[in-house]
Amino acid sequence: SPSRSSVIIIGAGISGISAGKVLAENGIEDMLILEASDRIGGRIRKENFGGVAVELGAGWVAGVGGKEPNPVWELASQSGLRTCFSDYSNARYNIYDRSGKIFPSGVAADSYKKAVDSAIEKLRSLEANLDSEAIEQPCSPKTPIELAIDFILHDFEMAEVEPISTYVDFGEREFLVADDRGYEHLLYKMAEDFLFTSEGKILDNRLKLNKMQSYLAVAETCSITVRKVVRNMHLELILDCDWNDKMEVVRELQHSRNGVVVKTEDGCVYEANYVILSASIGVLQSDLISFRPPLPRWKTEAIEKCDVMIYTKIFLKFPSKFWPCGPGKEFFIYAHERRGYYTFWQHMENAYPGSNILVVTLTNGESKRVEAQSDDETLEEAMGVLRDMFGPDIPNATGILVPRWWNNRFQRGSYSNYPIISDNQVVHYIKAPVGRIFFTGEHTSERFSGYVHGGYLAGIDTSKSLLEEMRKQKERKSESQTFL
Ligand code: FAD
Missing domain, CATH: 3.50.50.60 (FAD/NAD(P)-binding domain)
Structure with a gap:
């Protein structure tokens, strides 16, 4: 027994x-x-990609610098985890349209303020127990910039709209983990x-x-004969219930x-x-x-x-940099008529200088769509978006990594x-x-x-x-x- x-x-x-x-x-x-x-x-x-350690799942220690210490930040400090400060607020000043023009900061700031005010108003109405469907939404997002900001405000948690306990208790600063050990x-x-x-x-x-899962995953990338051997091995192991790595x-x-x-x-x-x-x-x-x-x-x-929220960070490796770096440029936004279409971008130069890696984040419906297609198709879409923003002459990505959190059973x-x-x-x-x-x-x-x-x-x-x-x-x- x-x-x-x-x-x-x-x-x-x-x-x-x-x-x-x-x-x-x-x-x-x-x-x-x-x-x-x-x-x-x-x-x-953590996964090794393009010569550095990238985080497919959690990437930030969120909630630092407030009145109470965040216990995960304490663990990170004790174990000497390498991190770097992320300032998301600069993203709103780097919003690109489809022709590669950056929206003037005044326009971006106005749209942002309008979106925050309308989100707060909506929240208040909800709190007042009104039927959300019945609420008139004069400011519902329509233009690409409005849709992009709406995506940033709602699919990423932004403290401007609602008090988020993490920020209230632990502070509003966020630190990106940039450590080879992950x-x-x-x-x-x-x-x-x-x-x-x-x-x-x-x-x-x-x-x-x-352990078997990783053997099977590796086997899937090998020849039919190897796959057969591994599958048979797997069946034998299944029969032996005492084996430690079942x-x-x-x-x-x-x-x-x-x-x-x-x-x-x-x-x-x-x-x-x-x-x-x-x-x-x-x-x-x-x-x-x-x-x-x-x-x-x-x-x-x-x-x-x-x-359940689906949040997908797609990593792209390039032979050289073609995006702006320097202060205030870490995050940038692509405004497209389709909400959430390759909207939120980050370069990894602060975390790993010279890594030439970009990260684009998709959520929910877009995540599911991309999980269901081949990585080559995703690469093509992402390159199309980058060419809109930075022109037709940018180099092709040499590698792509697409996590599949939704299809992971x-x-x-x-x-x-x-x-x-x-x-x-x-x-x-x-x-x-x-x-x-x-x-x-x-x-x-x-x-x-x-x-x-x-x-x-x-x-x-x-x-x-x-x-x-x-x-x-x-x-x-x-x-x-x-x-x-
Ligand atoms: P898990 O880490 O999911 O652990 C549950 C474990 O159970 C898994 O290892 C799973 O394999 C195993 N399991 C499931 N079913 C079975 C079964 N039937 N039998 C045996 N084992 C089973 N948080 C932040 O603080 N900052 C961030 O920046 C951040 N970004 C994120 C980005 C992404 C893409 C994702 C996916 C998450 C992010 N999070 C972030 C959230 C954070 O990663 C999670 O809240 C946290 O790691 C969850 O830990 P957990 O132990 O609850 O669950």
Whole structure:
């Protein structure tokens, strides 16, 4: 019969790792961490591209310089993570039209102010409980510049429109992570405190990663014969349930008053007294994990109510620079008649001078569209946009990197996006445990959902609630024994 752990943590992103650390610090050593992908970090993920480390997921420590210290900023400082300050406010003065002209700063500032005022007005009306459809929107964006600004204001969180707890509590400064070890270095640092590591690698068999996934991914790029061999190897490994690096994709949680039985994709079975589930809101909305008995309605309804934001950073490598650099030029905007069409750009010269890399950010519908097409098609579109802005003679990109957070079945999106006017009840239900299953992850953070620090604090919070539950359970047990 399967061995039984005190706690199984599903997912080794920042919330799973911070939860594990708190449990270990409180004497719960017999835990198991099951991770569906081949690495820790989840939505914190570094990739080497064009000679530097780029962050496909979280890139900034958001919320620095305020009245309270941001715990992730503290972790970054302690571990000497290299970062550089980002000043988004300059973006509005670098808005290009399709003929490559920059809008005069007066025009841009006016459009920006108009958009902020109208967003605030809309928010007030919503707060006053008016039906959003019924609100007259005299300023609804129509022209390319209005659409571009609308995209910046709403698809990126801008403190001008609504008070965002992250900025209110921790400050409005944001720092871009620019470190070869990646943002994920913070997670390795944390893991070192409670998992056995050597030479920067986690060797503790309480952490189970999905090594097979990376072999399969590599195999897909090889010849048919190699692919066949690897697939057969994979099948053999599936038959051997004791192999340490098997697929750890959790597919079923069977829970009762006595504990939780966890079943993985390959039919492995683990048992635990409790489970901490850190899978994203997108995964909870998908059918990846089934619950037996099913989750109660209050839970599933709350899960459905939370929107999933898709945020895609596309990296492009060039043989030389053709965009303006220097103060106030890091971010620039492309104004097109289609909202969100390659709108928001950043050069990476501040982070990595001489890297000749540009990043363009797409969201939601545009992200899905681009995920579904080939990278060559995306490259062509992006080059078309850059030629509009900088002329026909610019060099072609020599490389492109397109993350696919939406099609990743272990993510299904980038982060949770609670409706601006939503009662806290939704997040409260999403966070609430169901029997012995405890929920964590950025989407369970009341104040900081969507952020790295949200995930980090949620992990701590959930494991503290679990420790409290374990203490009560122990008390109940000893009380009943005394009674007997
Ligand atoms: P995750 O990191 O998703 O961890 C959950 C883990 O569970 C994953 O590793 C997943 O593989 C695993 N898992 C899922 N299903 C299963 C299963 N069935 N079995 C086993 N394992 C499973 N935040 C910021 O603060 N600043 C930013 O600049 C920023 N930018 C972002 C940009 C992008 C493109 C994205 C995607 C996110 C960004 N975020 C940013 C948000 C931030 O990355 C997340 O809030 C945070 O990393 C979430 O951590 P988590 O532990 O909640 O979830």
